[in-house]
Structure formats: C-alpha cells, structure tokens
Amino acid sequence: MFNKSFLSITLLITLCCVFNVMVASETAEKVPAKFEENKHCFQCHSQQFYTFDNPVSEKKERKAMNPNFVYNPQEFYKGVHRNFACTDCHAPEYESFPHNAELRLEPKYACIDCHGGDPEYEKYHFEAVEEDFNKSVHATRHSEDFTCWMCHDPHSYRPMTHGDHTITEIVTYHNNTCKRCHNNSYNFQLISDSLKPALESIHEFLPNFELHFASVRCIECHTSELDTLWVHHNILPKEEARRNCVECHSSNTVLLGSLYKYQNLEVRKSRGFVNSAILNEAYLIGANRNEYVNLLSFIIFGLTLAGIAFHIILRILKK
C-alpha cells in the first residue's frame, strides 16, 4: 500500500519536474537574443519623455523624445528583427549619450542590402520584390528616399502572409500599412506637397466602404493583375486601379489569386460552394454561390414552369 502511494507520488513529482523543465526551456527560447542589450536603448526610445544627467549644468533634465524615434519594445520583439541588437543596424556610437548629431546622417540599410542574394531568404524573393517596387508609383513618382521603410517599419515588421494568421488579421495589418500615410495627413505630407484626399470620398463609389476596407486589402485593387509575387508590390497609378466590381464579385474572382491564396489548401474543400476558401472568413456576393443549391433552384423553377405549361395546354384543349 505504502509502496504504491510512494511510487505514484514519485512519478507525479518526476512528471512535474520534466514538464517544468520543458516549459522553462521553451520560455528561454522565446527571450529575444539581444533583449538585455537593447534595454539600454529602449530605456529612452520607448518613452515619450526621458531624463538624463546633464554634465554641463550638473542637473538631471527631463526632455521630450522626438516621436519619430519612439518604438514599442513589445512590437519590436514580435517583429521579424526581434533577435537583432539596435546596434546591428545603427552605429555603435549610439550607445553613448548624448548622441553625436552627425550620426543622424548615417545611411539606412534597405532590405536588399542584407537579404539580397542570401539563399536563406530566397523564398521571400527580395530581388523580385525590389524589381516590382521599382515599377510602382511609389518608386516612379518619388525620389530614392521612398524606401522599403516607408511602408515596412523594420522595428515592427511582421511577414503576416507567411505566419499562421487569419485573412482578417492579414487585411488589417496590410491596410494599416497603407493607411499610415494615406489616412494620416502628417505622414502623407512627409513626401508630398499636395493635401491628402479623404479615403472615404475617393472611394465613395464602393457600396459599404467600411466593410470593403475591413474585408479586402488596398493592394487587391491598387496593384497589377499580372503581379505574380506572393505580396504584390507594383502599386499602380490611381487611374489604373481596379474599379470593375465583377472582377471580385464573380465565380472566377481575382481574390483567389491574391488575398485568398494565403489560405491553407485544406480549407478549399468545396462542399458545393464556388470559391469556398473565401467562405471561411467572409461572404462575397456573386463569388460564393453553391452549385447544389443552384441546381436545385433551377430544377424547382423548371418544374414550376413545366407545370404551368402543362396546365395551359390542358386549358386550351378542354376549352
């Protein structure tokens, strides 16, 4: 009796220890590589205000941080560069404070500077993305200052379409990327002298504008149909944007080749629905008809008409 209880307790304790070790090692893995090192930078650069010891006045001073240099550590550690130290991309001289003013003039890396030609990142097609981007209005109508970073903040960028994200999450994330400038006058005028037009008024031809913006990405209509990239980067001039409703609202909807190509193949099982992949998260008028229901409705309607025709014939014959 005693031995059995002792054995059970020993087994339970052992299992708990093994489980704890597993959880601990998993947690340890999740801590970003340069977490401790970056704390020093985030101490000021995650705050709106920072304090420092002024060696000249010999006083502790409180200053407002330039909002363009405030970063959210939580977003940074969710991002694709989470295991980087700040000084992997920025000059090591930034570690001392006050920062040397000339450091601000240092050139910034573009995606291709690190990822170009690297077989490890081949599946992301950085070269093709750059080529595609160079055709877009972002490249042709702006100077070379319009870099990848204008849309993809390296301090928080997440490759949404390569992760386990829902279509709604992908749409929200990608559209927020566009809205950061196209729905924000301050950011818009960082690169343009013209006034930012209101998104609502330039899209007023769309019925239920808000639902469209929540369900599909801006790039569904604003990129080239010929774009074969995983995420389209050739942003077209506004005159060339898609305006024909049936390109999406039809059985051969273009959305299957763009937004819904990220769906797992498993969810594409039809159960009679045309474009069933879309049905997992949305309903698209004209694109989600059910073949069986269609057939049934044609049969019922046909039988009704046949019945009426038969009745008419009998009425004529028996007149």
Add this chain to the structure above:
Amino acid sequence: MSEKLYLYPIWLRVWHAINALVILILIATGISLQYSDANFELLKFDISVTFHNIAGYIMAINYLFFVIANFKTGNVRFYRIKLKGLIKKLIKQANYYAFGMFKGEKTPYPITKDRKFNPLQKVTYVFFMFVIVPFLIVSGLALLFPEFIIPRVAGFSGIQLTAMLHAATGFLISLFLVIHIYISTTGKPISANFKSIVNGYHE
C-alpha cells in the same frame, strides 16, 4: 352580368402596384448580383447594387404601410384562417385547379364580399405576406448593415448564412410571382383579375 364587388380599395391597389414594381426590380437585380460574372453581366454590378438597395428600402416601407393599413381598415379579416377543416378545403381547391376547372366545374369557393380569397390563396398569402416577406426584409436590412449580424453562427459566417437565407426567400418570392401571375389568368375572361386589381371591382 354578375354583381360588381368593390374588393380592392385604392390604398391596396397602390400598395400592390408599388410592390409589384419593386419586386420585379429586386428579382432582376438580385439574380444579376447572385450570378455576376466578369464575362457576362446581366446588369452592371454597381447599378444592380444601387437599385437593389433602393428597391429594398421601398419594399420595406411599403410593407409597413400594408400591415398598418390592413389592421386600420379591417382588411386583415380576409387573411384569417380557420384551422377546422382546412386540409379538406385545401384539397378541394387544389382538385379544382388540377381537374375540376377542365371539366367545367364551378370554383368551390367563389369570391364574395366576405371571402376575397379561396382557402389555398389565403394560406399562401398568409405564409408569404406574414412569414416570407418579413424574413426577406429583415435579412435584406441586415445585409445593408452587416455590422449588426452575428459574426459566427455554428461555425459559419453570419453574413454568409444571412445572405443564403435572403437569396432562398427571394427565390421563393420569384416562384410565388410566377404562380400568382398564372393563377390570375384563371379568371373569366383571362384578363378579369388583372382588371380588378386596376379598377378595384371584381365582376
């Protein structure tokens, strides 16, 4: 010459005319939306959406008018169904349409000032006017304001379910329309019932 009965007051005829027009618009635009295709467009998609929405609002307001006017004028009494012997009456009327009228029999439930509809008409009208049409209107309004639709219902998208039920009830209404128009031709002469709904008199 049979007795003239004033059965369809002006408010009812106006409601019927508006309803007929918007139903036709809704069916045409609804089919166009449901079967929209880049290679073949029955009607332009954006025009269909606009017309479907406007016609839907008119139908909803018109239906509200129909319900209020029915209760206000007492016309609702023609829709009261007596359950006792209903099945027998329905079979009798169906038999008339299927066989009796070809043998020259008289209609078993002729129109009088107290009986505007035969039992089969009455059950059909009650089912459509007080079950199907309200459902169609509510589901249509829900699709106009999808933010009020429950996002997930039993693992399905709420919008998808609402849209499917809306299309299914729309389909039933289109079946009703075809049968309703055909049955209207069974008057004597064929045009009698069409004249009645225009001038209000049943002869």
